[in-house]
Each structure stands twice: as structure tokens, then as C-alpha cells.
Amino acid sequence: MQKNLFSDEKSRGILYQTLVVGFFALAIYFIVNTTAYNLEKRNIATGFGFLNNPAGFDISFSPFLDYKSTDTHLKVYFVGVLNTLLVSFTGCIAATILGFIVGIIRLSSNWLLSRTAYVYVEFTRNVPLILQIILWYAILIQLPRIKQAPQIWDTFYISNRGLYGPRPIYEDGFFIVSIFILLSFFIAFFVRRWAKKRQDNTGQQFPTFTTNLGIIILLPLLIFFIMGSPMTLEYPVLKGFNFKGGMVIRPEFIAMFLALTIYTGAFISETVRSGILSVTKGQREASGALGLKQNWIMRLIIIPQALRVIVPPLTSQYLNLTKNSSLGIAVGYADLVHGFGGISLNQTGQAIECMAITMATYLVISLTISFFMNIYNKSIQFKEK
Amino acid sequence: MNIDNKIESRKPPVATTGFIGWLRINLFSNWFNTIVTLLVAYFLYQIIPWFLDWAIFSADFIYNYKGERIIDRSFCSRVANPEEYHAACWSIIIVRFYQFIYGFYPVEQVWRVNVTYFLLAIALIPLLVEQLPYRKHLIKFTIIFPIIAFILLYGGFGFEIVPTNKWGGLLVTLVLGVFGIALAFPLGIILALGRRSKLPVISMVCTLFIEFIRGVPLITLLFFGMVMLPLFLPEGINMDGLVRVLVAVTLFQAAYMAEVIRGGLQAIPQGQYEAAQSVGLSYWQMNRKIILPQAIRITIPSIVNTSIGLFKDTTLVIIIGLLDLLGIGRGALADATWMGLSNEVYVFVALVFFIFTFGMSRYSLYLENKLKTGINMGAD
DSSP: OOOOTTTSHHHHHHHHHHHHHHHHHHHHHHHHHHHHHHHHHTTOOOSSGGGGSBOOSOOSOOSSSOOOTTSBHHHHHHHHHHHHHHHHHHHHHHHHHHHHHHHHHHTOSOHHHHHHHHHHHHHHHHSOHHHHHHHHHHHHTTSOOGGGOOEETTTEEEETTEEEEOEEEEOTTHHHHHHHHHHHHHHHHHHHHHHHHHHHHHOOOOOHHHHHHHHHHHHHHHHHHHTTOOEEEEOOEEETTEEESSEEEOHHHHHHHHHHHHHHHHHHHHHHHHHHHHSOHHHHHHHHHTTOOHHHIIIIIIHHHHHHHHHHHHHHHHHHHHHHGGGGGGTTOOOHHHIIIIIIHHHHOOHHHHHHHHHHHHHHHHHHHHHHHHHHHHHTSOOOO | OOTTSOOOOOOOOGGGSHHHHHHHHHTOSSHHHHHHHHHHHHHHHHHHHHHHIIIIISOBSSBOTTSOBOOSGGGSHHHHOTTTOOSOBTHHHHHTHHHHHHBTOOGGGHHHHHHHHHHHHHHHHHHHOSSOTTHHHHHHHHHHHHHHHHHHHHOBTTBOOOOGGGBOBHHHHHHHHHHHHHHHHHHHHHHHHHHTOSSHHHHHHHHHHHHHHHHSOHHHHHHIIIIIHHHHSOTTOOOOHHHHHHHHHHHHHHHHHHHHHHHHHHTSOHHHHHHHHHHTOOHHHHIIIIIHHHHHHHHHHHHHHHHHHHHHHGGGGGGGTOOBHHHHHHHHHHSGGGTTOHHHHHHHHHHHHHHHHHHHHHHHHHHHHHHHHHHTTTTO
16 A cells, blocks of 8 residues: 555644644734735724823713723723623622522422413523613613602612612721621631531531621621711712712613623523432432421532532523623623723724733633632532542 | 122312312412412512503504504504503504515515525424425425525525615524524534544644633624624625624634534444444544434534524624614614604514524424433433
């Protein structure tokens, strides 16, 4: 038989890989050349120098950083990242809570309740998310105008420009209080560890939950009063056409938060339901035979085993929620894609740099979430003895 | 014993069987359940009749409350007489129905779109019906359907060319959805096989591509397609707007499809690969004849779920200015003659999407049930 490049599997493999590498090298060379030519022809600058140039436009929603239109594009980027993280983080927490509740409701023995939950899940899963965001926003801007805004509990106002509420003003002593808030969480954590150890050794139970709740609430409250209440609330007051003072939560944020939570919550509820169903029936029967209450069965036996099945799809739902937060551009929520990837891109014309930075940011956020969720996933796997 | 006197066995108590028994077990089994049932029933009673009244019973379709034909928003009952009438005014949909379905396609050529819709229905039949005579031939038609559809919709070969910026509405949604799924499926298979390849370069390239695409939102990919692709192409070659979007959407979907198929490939026992190789099949023959048919059979429900996601994602094109179903809806709302009827438009668009995607998810459930009995025969 002739010995040529094709006869041996190994040399075939090397040939194919060389062809692929060569093809990509040629393609990249060609693309880079054409792009450079096109950019020069259209007088578009390259490089990252534009990040230090003033942006020249306003951002409607910047709760963490003070932003003026004379700030640089780099600040636009940071405002965008913070806004994206804000809506993703709050959305993930709320969606998880909603998803778990609805998932357990779907398994309820009450036919009417489980069917209603089923209708909710099917409707939310089948309508595109961007339409839901637009729908919620359309509802929120039909709320009454500021002059006729209804009041709740004498402090909050709902209007079509947002939810107005009191703004806390922190005085000097509050720093100590916030240290004690953190400290109380640490104390609660160690109380739980100690209680578990004691139960393992002596079998005596300790009311951990109520004790920890008391510590987290009462200790900072005590310090707060000892320090002389170093926090005042600034209430919104209607002056002319707007409220003066106070804090406002914009309808764009509320629409994004509601739509993301309800949409992702539906998917999470299906994941939770399949997780709980994956625990074999024998577990429930055995724990019933031991005399455990319904509540304890769910909390101690079913959910820990169901978590093994729930966590990997839950991770991908968190990633989906984070990526879906980019849809805020449809209603004007000032997230990363809207500000830096949209307005900055259009103004400077440097599409490649802006897009590359935006995509890289999302990649980093996705990888971080995956990383932490994988650590949690490993921790709940069964440790084979 | 006298076997002639058979005593009829008594029926079970009324309260445990039949409808009343079902009510007792499912709705009223204990105090908590009873209270919950009553609360949910009250909640539904408040919402459902109100919604049905708004949408159907009191709504205007063609004529308003005075009996006039509605030609713009000022004729709608709830605009003309807002104190007494609050129901929906569906005339915005009915008057602009052509736009919702075809966009701005020239009226004299619209028969081509209708023929395409009809052929699409025919092309889907072999996927839905199992026992069909001539199924093999119909599947061949399904495979070449995209080419026929392209010629019919766009032009060439004797048909007048209709540029894609005239397409809109449901036409654009279906084109993006159907072409996207049809192109993403083979591309996904190749990516999945590439990722599992033993050649390190190919495996690394495929893995990087898949992980990169899965890590970024679809909007950024759409921006990439619209803004950056023209920069990559030399002078004179202009890629059509719809084609650029289709490229971005297909690449996005192919990456997700590849992961699903990879799951199926992992589930095939090693023995299949070894047996195929020992019989002397080459790599491609082995995949084509032995591995892929099994892998795809296992993962069809997940593939359909991914396709449902793709279909819903096609609405994102409104962000880059393409007019799909939702885009036409928003355009209708911006028009002065129909301003302000946003609730009706959004409910209509949501309903259309719901019908399509719910149908697809029912199909996926049907497939799952059918394949469960097939795969697990004897395995349990």
C-alpha cells in the first residue's frame, strides 16, 4: 500500500489540524486587513484612548455612582456594570424565592392551586421576555401622575415616574452600627455551628433559627440606640411638579426586576419541581414511618437530596437572567449594553472596542457565577464514605 | 348455599367516588386546603370574568358602540366615550392585519408568501405524523424546503426580487425562526462532534466558540452582526440586513444546540463506537449511520425546547430595528391614527407567540412520552 499523508491516522490528524490552523490564520489576516482598511476609510479611530474622553450624555439611573455628563466613557462603563449587577443580583434572589415557592405549590395536593400555578408557568414561559418587559413597563407608566400619586402608609408614593420613598441619611455613628450588623451575622454563623455540634454530641436541640433572628435584629438595633440613632429619614415632599428629597426607584428598574423575576421564576419552578420529583418515593415514606412532620420531611430529607438535581440547571438559569438583563435597552434601563455598548458606541463610532469590552465583561460575569455555583454544587454532592 | 340468590354488592358511599369524591380529595381534604381553595377560587373569579369581558364580550371588533365602522382610534368606544366604555378595541389589529402577517410585502406578490406558508405546513407534516405513506419522500421535500422558500420569498429564477427591508411581521418572525432552527441544527451537530474530537486543535476551537457564545447575551451578538460584520467585509460586498441577523441568530442557536447534542453523544455506550469501528466503518460513516441517529433520538425533546427558545429570541431583532411581529405592533402604536392602544397590541402579539410556542412544547411532551417507552424497553 502506498504510504502517503492520508494512509496513517496520526498523520491524517496532523494534516487536518494544520489545514484548520492555516485556514483560521488566513481568515484572521484577511479580516484584520479589511477591517483596518474600512476603519481608515470611515475615519474611525482605533485604540482605547476614547475611554478617557468625556461622554457628553446623561444617564437616567445611577444609584451608586454620581455621574455627570462631563464624566468619561470609562465611568459610563462602570455605571453600566453596576446597574447590570444590581438588577441581576436582586433578580436572581427574588426569582429563586419565587421559583421555589411556585415549584412546591405545583406539587401541592390541592388541584385548583397546582393548576393555577401551572397556567402561570406555561404563560410566562411561552411569551418572549422582551414582550413581558415592555408589557410591565407599559403598565407602570399608566400609573397616576405625580400630582395625583396615591400614598401608601403615609410615606411611599407610587407614580408613573417611579416609586418614591424616604431616603436614609447616614450620620457619623452609623459606621459603628454597620460594623455591628456584619458582626451579628458572624455571631449567628458561629451559634449555628456550635448548636449543630452540641446536637451531634448530646442530641439536645437548640432553637437556632429564632436565636439567630434575634441576634441579627436586636444587636444592631441596640447599638443603634446606644449611638443615639445616627440615621434620619428624608421624606419626599411634593413641590410643584416633582418630589423634593427622598429616594426614587425608577419604573424602568421596577419593570426589569418584575419581568426578570417572574420569567426566570417560572423556569426555576420547573427545575425545582423536577428536582423534588427525582427524590424516590421511598424517602418520603420512610421519613413518614419515622414520625417526622411534613415540614421537617421537606426541609431535612427531600430538599437536600433534590438540590443535587436542582443546582446545575439553576446555575444556567442565573446565567440566563444575567444575560437577559441586557434587554433593558428596550425600555431604557441604563445597563451596560444600553450605555456603554449603545450610546458610547454610537458616539465614538469605535464599535469593535466597545463591543469587545462589553462581551468580555459579560463573559467574566458568567464565568464568576458559574465558578461560585460549581463550588456550591460540589459541596452538596453526596460524600461517598 | 343457594347461588341463585346473588346479593348485589353495594355501591361505595357517594362522598368518596365520582365528582364529589374527587372534590373532597383534591380541593377540600383538610381545613388548610379548603381555605386555600376558596381563596384561589375568589381570586380567579375576580380576574377571569373581567378579562373575558375586556377581551371578548364588550370589545369592539369592527363596529363601535354606536354602530359606526372604526377607521381610526377616535372611533373606538373606549376613546370616544371613556367614562362608560373600557373594553378592548381590536380594530387596530383587524385594520392592520395585512401588516402584522406580511409586513410591507407588495400586495401583488403576496401570493408567493401564502404559497410559502402552505408549503411550510406540508414540510412539517412528516415530523408530526408517524405512520405516513411516502414519508421518506416527504422528508426529502422537508430538507429542500428552505431553498424553495428562499426562492419564493426573495426572488430570482423568474420571480421578481422583493428586498428584505419590505418583509415584516409574522413573515420575519417565521423566517428567522424556521431558517434559524434549520441551519443551526446541522451546524450544532458539527460543533458537537468537533468538541468531542480527538484532534486537540479542532476540539479547542469548537469548545472556545461554544463557551464564548454561551457566555454573551444575544443582543451583543446582534450588535456584532449589524455593526461589525460590515467592517469585516471588503468594499462592495454588502450583506443584507436580514442575512446578518440570521447569521448571528444561527451561530447563537448552534452553540446551544451543540451542547444538547453533546449530551446525547455522551449517553451512547462506548460499545457502539467500538462495534462500529470493528466492523470497519470510517469516522463519518460511524457517526452518520450508528451514533448520530441514536443520539438525536435521545435528545429530540431538548432540541425542541432549544428551538422554542430560539423562536422566542427572534423578537430581539426589534432592538436593531428590524420589524418582526412585535416591531410591527410597536410601529402601529407610534402611528397617530392608532396611538395609545398598547394593551390590545401587546396582548395580541403575546397570544400569537403563545400559540406557536405552546404548540411546540406540547409536541415536545408528546415526543418525550413516545420515546420514553421506546428507549427504556427492558432497561428498567
